[in-house]
Amino acid sequence: MNILLTSGARRIDFVGFFHDALKNAGINGKVIVADPEHNAPSLQAGDENYVIPHQTDSRYMEAIVEICKKHKVKCLVPLNDWEVPKLSAHKEELEKIGVSVFTPEPNIVDKVRDKGKYRELLKSFEVKAPLSYLNIEDAVNALENNEVSFPLIVKPRNGSASIGVEIAYNVEDLKFAYELAVREIKESPLDDATYKEPEDNVIIQDVIEGEKFSVDMFNDLDGRFLTSLIRKQLDMRGGDVDRCITENPPVLLEIARRIGENLGHAGYMNTDVYYDGTDYYVIDINPRFGGGYAFSHIAGANIPAAIIALTAGNEVKDDWLTQDSDLELARHDIVVRIDKQKEKYAL
Template identity: 75%
Template sequence: MNILLTSTARRIDFVQFFQEALKDAGMDGKVIVADPEGNAPSLQAGDVNYVIPHQTDSRFIDAIFNICRQHKVDCLVPLNDWEVPKLSAHKEELTQLGVSVFAPDPEIIDRVRDKGKYRELLKTFDVMAPRSYIRLEDAERALENEEVSFPLIVKPRNGSASIGIEFVNTVEDMKFAYQHAARTIEDTPLNDVTNKKPEDNVIIQEVIEGEKFSVDMFNDLDGNFLASFIRKQLDMRGGDVDRCITVNTPELVSIAKRTGENLGHAGYVNADVYYDGTDYYVIDINPRFGGGYAFTHQAGADIPAAIIALAAGEEINEDWLEQDSDIELARHDIVVPIDVQKVSEEFK
């Protein structure tokens, strides 16, 4: 079995997880790694490594198809928010090539990428989301009516990696942040993955203070819910969770199950959920295999093994779908030499 991981960046651990899962399954195959940056550390770890065009480049999809054909790829797992919509749009053609794509369908991606409609989406699952306003006038009216109060957060509706996020405490700051967010969107890949004008792709949202959790939901290729993994965030670094503890809070387990079942997505989805002492609020939903999974893997789960089994049409070991609770975990950095001989630029 040949597995293609895309936009792997620094995630050497993910590459190794899949390599170990293939070995444990007793399967012949390769873990093929692709990233737009030739000096990405993960390109030193794959069995085959490619520099490919960025997802904003018209040649991106051609590169993916070329790799899949040349290596007879059985399974594709994207690791970056921005590439998922383009890969999802070509799921049918990839499936015809024999590639199992572990990414949601386009309509599901559209739903979870639009933070401005989370309350509308999630209330049907009996899940809460913060109040959000798409127009400045609506936010000003909500403030006047004391529906919300400062501080508020201004951010892109389809945001990623904390781009364009600002906390505001006055109406003047809110107006400035709104225009700044629109300009930021126009100058980033966020503008490439939406049909909305930049000024229509900004939301103003109430701030939820309290404990923060990462909630992962894993479904099979038909969208059937299989598992959830929950981690309480303890420290952040550069927008990523740096330290956490695994938990099995019943309310969060229930939220994850309801959300995973109702979304019906294929593959892995990650959500940020905040607890204000009374209620849990879904702040963000990312339609891809999130980097925080590395903590869950160290706590006993093995989703790469489950992905390989699903792609091969084999049974899943239930132990792969469970993490030990109350395990505190922290990230650390490693250094790798960059050997350009390990990386092909055939698809650049």
């Protein structure tokens, strides 16, 4: 069984997780890594490594399909949310050539990539989201009516990696942050990830102060909820969790179950949930295998093994779906030599 990990970037650990899962399952196969950057560290770790066009390039899907056909790929797992809309839109095409694609359907991707619709979407699941406004005028009116108060957070509706995120403490800050977010959207891949104009792709939200959690949901290929993995965030770096504690609080497990069952997505979904001392609020939903999963893997979970089993039509073991609780974990960096002989260009 050959597995394709797209946008591997720095996630050498994920390549190792899938290598180990194949070996432990007694399945012959390769872990193939693709990334648009020729010097991405993960391109040094795969059995086959491909430099592919960026997802904004019209040749992106051509490259993905070519790799899948050439290596008879059976399983595709994206590691970056920017590429998910395009992969999801071509999911049927990939499935026709025998690839199990661990991305949600396009309609689900559209829903979770738009933070402006979270309150409406999650309300039916009895899950809370922050008060949100889609323009400065509505936010100012809400401030004048004492519906919200400063500080407010300004960010892209379909954001990623903390691009264009600013905190505003007064109306002047708010206007500046809005214009800054619009400019950063125009200058980033976010502009290609939505049909909205940059000016319509900004959201202004109430700031939720308190404890922060990563809450992940994993469903099978038919959208049936299998498990959730929860980590309390202790420190962030570059938009990723740097230190955390694994936890299994019943209230968050229930929130994750509601989201996973009601969305009915295929594969992995990562969310950020904040607790203000009274209620839990979903701040962000990412329809892909989040980098924070690595903490849960060290704590005993094995979602790569579950993905391989689902692809092969085998039983998913309960042990793969659970993590040990109350473990404090932290990331560290390693250095790899960039050997260009390990890289191939897909097109």
